[in-house]
Amino acid sequence: MSTYNFAYLxxxxxxxxxxxxxxxxxxxxxxxxxxSREMPxxxxxxxxxxQVTAAILGKQxxxxxxxxxxxxxxxxxxxxxxxxxxAGVETTTHTAEATVIQxxxxxxxxxxxxxxxLVFQVxxxxxMRFLEPRETETRRMHALEEYGLMHVxxxxxxxxxxxxxxxxxxxVKVDGRYVMDPSPTPKFDNPRMDNCxxxxxxxxxxxxxxxxxxxxxxxxxxxxEDHPFERTRxxxxxxxxxxxxxxxxxxxxxxxGGRMFVCSDTDNCENRRAAGHRGxxxxxxxxxxxxxxxxxx
Amino acid sequence: xxxxxxxVSGVAKQFVMHLQGGKTLNVVDNAxxxxxxxECVVLGGPSGAGKSSILKMIYGNYRVDAGSITLxxxxxxxxxxxxxxxxxxxxxxxxxxxxxxxxxxxxRISALDIVAEARRADGAEDxxxxxxxxxxxxxxxxxxxxxxxxxxxxxxxxxxxVNIARGFAASRPILLLDEPTASLDARNxxxxxxxxxxxKAEGVAILGIFHDEDVRDAVADRIVDVTTFAAQAA
Amino acid sequence: xxxxTPLLSVAGLTRYYGARVGCENVGFDLxxxxxxxxxxESGSGKSTLLSVLSTQLEPTGGSVQYRMRDGKMRDVFxxxxxxxxxxxxxxxxxxxxxxxxxxxxxVSAGGNVGERLMAVGWRHYGNxxxxxxxxxxxxxIALDRMDDKPRQFSGGMRQRLQIARNLVTRPRLVFxxxxxxxxxxxxxxxxxxxxxxxxxxLGLAVVIVTHDLAVARLLSHRIMVMKGGTVIETGLTDQVLxxxxxxxxxxxxxxxxxx
Numbered sequence: 050m051s052t053y054n055f056a057y058l059x060x061x062x063x064x065x066x067x068x069x070x071x072x073x074x075x076x077x078x079x080x081x082x083x084x085s086r087e088m089p090x091x092x093x094x095x096x097x098x099x100q101v102t103a104a105i106l107g108k109q110x111x112x113x114x115x116x117x118x119x120x121x122x123x124x125x126x127x128x129x130x131x132x133x134x135x136a137g138v139e140t141t142t143h144t145a146e147a148t149v150i151q152x153x154x155x156x157x158x159x160x161x162x163x164x165x166x167l168v169f170q171v172x173x174x175x176x177m178r179f180l181e182p183r184e185t186e187t188r189r190m191h192a193l194e195e196y197g198l199m200h201v202x203x204x205x206x207x208x209x210x211x212x213x214x215x216x217x218x219x220x221v222k223v224d225g226r227y228v229m230d231p232s233p234t235p236k237f238d239n240p241r242m243d244n245c246x247x248x249x250x251x252x253x254x255x256x257x258x259x260x261x262x263x264x265x266x267x268x269x270x271x272x273x274e275d276h277p278f279e280r281t282r283x284x285x286x287x288x289x290x291x292x293x294x295x296x297x298x299x300x301x302x303x304x305x306g307g308r309m310f311v312c313s314d315t316d317n318c319e320n321r322r323a324a325g326h327r328g329x330x331x332x333x334x335x336x337x338x339x340x341x342x343x344x345x346x
Numbered sequence: 347x348x349x350x351x352x353x354v355s356g357v358a359k360q361f362v363m364h365l366q367g368g369k370t371l372n373v374v375d376n377a378x379x380x381x382x383x384x385e386c387v388v389l390g391g392p393s394g395a396g397k398s399s400i401l402k403m404i405y406g407n408y409r410v411d412a413g414s415i416t417l418x419x420x421x422x423x424x425x426x427x428x429x430x431x432x433x434x435x436x437x438x439x440x441x442x443x444x445x446x447x448x449x450x451x452x453x454r455i456s457a458l459d460i461v462a463e464a465r466r467a468d469g470a471e472d473x474x475x476x477x478x479x480x481x482x483x484x485x486x487x488x489x490x491x492x493x494x495x496x497x498x499x500x501x502x503x504x505x506x507x508v509n510i511a512r513g514f515a516a517s518r519p520i521l522l523l524d525e526p527t528a529s530l531d532a533r534n535x536x537x538x539x540x541x542x543x544x545x546k547a548e549g550v551a552i553l554g555i556f557h558d559e560d561v562r563d564a565v566a567d568r569i570v571d572v573t574t575f576a577a578q579a580a
Numbered sequence: 581x582x583x584x585t586p587l588l589s590v591a592g593l594t595r596y597y598g599a600r601v602g603c604e605n606v607g608f609d610l611x612x613x614x615x616x617x618x619x620x621e622s623g624s625g626k627s628t629l630l631s632v633l634s635t636q637l638e639p640t641g642g643s644v645q646y647r648m649r650d651g652k653m654r655d656v657f658x659x660x661x662x663x664x665x666x667x668x669x670x671x672x673x674x675x676x677x678x679x680x681x682x683x684x685x686x687v688s689a690g691g692n693v694g695e696r697l698m699a700v701g702w703r704h705y706g707n708x709x710x711x712x713x714x715x716x717x718x719x720x721i722a723l724d725r726m727d728d729k730p731r732q733f734s735g736g737m738r739q740r741l742q743i744a745r746n747l748v749t750r751p752r753l754v755f756x757x758x759x760x761x762x763x764x765x766x767x768x769x770x771x772x773x774x775x776x777x778x779x780x781x782l783g784l785a786v787v788i789v790t791h792d793l794a795v796a797r798l799l800s801h802r803i804m805v806m807k808g809g810t811v812i813e814t815g816l817t818d819q820v821l822x823x824x825x826x827x828x829x830x831x832x833x834x835x836x837x838x839x
Binding site: 361362363364365402406407408409431432434435452453454455 | 611614769770772773776798801802815816818819822823825826827830831834
Binding site: 195208 | 709
């Protein structure tokens with residue numbers, strides 16, 4: 050076995066992070082500062098998420114790590130290996146089997162349950178940062194619940210594009226009080242955060258902030274009365290498993306412009322295919338697929 | 347009207363010219379006189395005797411060192427010499443009209459707007475104010491092509507006529523006139539005389555300074571010689 | 581006869597910077613619809629006074645009382661921070677000398693004007709845009725510039741935008757710090773004309789700091805002349821400028837160049 054402490058961090062650090070997490074849970078959506086440690090990966094590679102996971106991981110936990118919904122991308126693989134080495138915990142790619150899921154930029158399609166914890170990797174925790182560069186000012190705005198500026202951002206979108214063009218990191222109001230950046234997950238995932246049975250934790254390593262959404266907490270996306278929040282719609286189902294109402298990734302198949310749209314959540318896609326669903330690329334004729342799409346299925 | 351519209355009582359004023367080593371210039375001392383509604387009193391005396399200064403003190407433009415200047419109108423009596431700035435502003439809005447010697451030009455405001463603004467201060471509607479302003483400017487022979495222009499480029503006489511129009515546009519119980527006919531030809535001097543007579547007939551108390559003897563004779567009911575208010579010792 | 585309570589009541593207002601006097605023992609009452617000019621040369625304390633009045637600086641002594649919308653006089657420095665910030669965003673306005681200090685330069689003109697509305701809870705995009713458009717028209721900014729950023733505006737336009745941004749919540753009291761400073765003469769004339777009109781139309785109370793006596797004469801009813809941190813003369817604007825009593829005021833008035 051390695052000479053690392055369980056999950057790499059020393060116990061004192063874990064206690065400090067756990068205290069921050071407790072604070073974060075008791076004030077949903079509020080950014081709690083914490084003493085982020087130097088991790089064996091650079092900033093921008095999920096150090097915040099890793100520290101949160103390291104602080105909460107126990108010997109009996111089952112860990113799943115995804116990056117953009119996939120278990121097999123470089124980032125996800127590295128982090129999973131890291132915890133396998135330093136904590137020796139069981140890992141999995143199946144959402145339903147995991148107790149802790151660390152994610153970069155996506156929420157799994159499968160419904161989460163009580164007892165599961167979702168850990169998000171966050172680059173810039175402050176939702177108003179790009180409009181108000183002063184930290185002193187944004188802190189005050191949160192403290193005094195002055196969120197007019199957030200709507201200015203959405204206003205600018207509509208003025209420039211005719212609709213709210215923010216498609217990821219779409220700001221939300223948590224528990225009716227704090228406005229939060231849900232991390233760069235697509236706005237498609239926002240409704241899944243609302244009233245979720247799982248605990249959602251957010252870690253920003255470089256910015257040194259932790260925030261949280263406790264289970265069954267209201268998370269409402271900001272919008273205007275005449276421009277209500279709309280979920281992204283895809284025009285075709287997944288090319289592999291024919292799933293609809295899931296987030297699709299665009300995959301370029303050749304250098305002649307060919308592309309396919311497939312599930313971003315690899316686990317979900319595998320499960321569906323194992324259950325017999327077939328998408329366009331795996332046997333269903335194009336004609337039947339087109340007919341189904343036209344009939345709204 | 348029993349109590350006079352304007353009661354000047356024991357008014358004294360001097361200028362202290364600090365930039366000239368503190369030299370004092372006596373303007374008036376122990377000035378007392380009254381003006382009743384419906385009469386036109388003229389201040390007489392040579393240049394520099396303090397006539398303009400007296401008008402300015404009544405308007406609240408100059409401060410008073412001693413004495414009182416009581417204005418009676420709309421059922422109230424106010425000593426403008428000791429009134430708060432707000433009260434002076436209020437008096438200027440409702441009680442005192444003033445035609446100064448020179449028009450102070452404000453960039454971008456047209457002659458018509460200057461006069462209409464004065465009429466609107468009475469509470470008149472926009473359209474009514476503009477109409478009245480137009481007829482007044484026409485009466486004073488200000489060419490129509492000038493109405494929409496700012497007076498900065500007008501001749502002295504044209505500016506003065508706009509000034510007069512503004513002073514006569516609003517109806518106030520007290521009217522102060524400082525050399526209103528100075529740069530006017532005979533035709534326009536006659537118009538001013540008419541305007542003054544009309545106001546007198548309406549019961550307005552008028553106090554004026556007229557350089558021109560003909561105009562003075564045409565309108566004055568009384569002449570007050572300000573040299574009697576000169577300080578005894580220099 | 582004059583029984584109304586003032587909108588702003590200042591007494592003994594003092595601010596030191598260590599041993600140095602910023603402003604000392606300043607007092608005045610301001611009523612609705614009144615424009616008060618604070619004039620003086622550099623170092624006179626006029627900017628310090630404005631900063632303290634608008635709560636950007638804490639006073640060393642004295643008080644600033646403001647009559648809130650419910651009619652009560654409140655000490656503005658005794659207000660909670662949330663209340664004070666709300667006041668600054670709704671009932672008060674502040675026009676900076678440099679428009680870029682009072683605008684969000686990377687937000688469109690419409691967004692700049694709409695921000696205060698969104699801050700007080702407006703949530704209908706169409707309504708916000710219409711209201712912002714009305715105000716831009718009032719300050720003579722063409723509607724087709726509504727989605728442009730202030731970076732693309734001239735100095736005069738930025739200043740007019742700043743004014744619109746401040747007035748959209750119909751404040752009763754506006755502070756102005758040399759609003760025409762650094763602008764070309766013709767641009768200045770236009771801006772002053774605009775300010776004059778808006779003040780009259782909206783019945784605004786204004787405290788305007790300026791070193792330009794002509795601006796003071798054009799815009800203000802009352803004037804305070806400051807020197808070395810204290811008010812050395814105060815009264816009606818035309819009174820103080822035409823009949824200056826204090827040696828310094830006389831010097832100031834006589835120093836103004838005639839065109």
